[in-house]
Amino acid sequence: MARDQSEHPSDEQKAENSLPIDVNTLKEEYLSLHAAYTRLNGKELDGLSFKELQQLEHQLNEGILSFIS
Numbered sequence: 001m002a003r004d005q006s007e008h009p010s011d012e013q014k015a016e017n018s019l020p021i022d023v024n025t026l027k028e029e030y031l032s033l034h035a036a037y038t039r040l041n042g043k044e045l046d047g048l049s050f051k052e053l054q055q056l057e058h059q060l061n062e063g064i065l066s067f068i069s
Helices: 011-017 023-040 050-068
Strands: none
């Protein structure tokens, strides 16, 4: 007795049925990550609040500590 192919979809069929990737969501994520990367490199810090600068300092300190140990 042959199995129906619809019972076990191929990888290609699974990919077709997956949710489409929203391009705008990807663009927003890219811009957010790029801004974070730029700030971690000490650039474009002008618009940051005092609290954001403290958070950035904390992130940098944590990165240094993880690198040292």
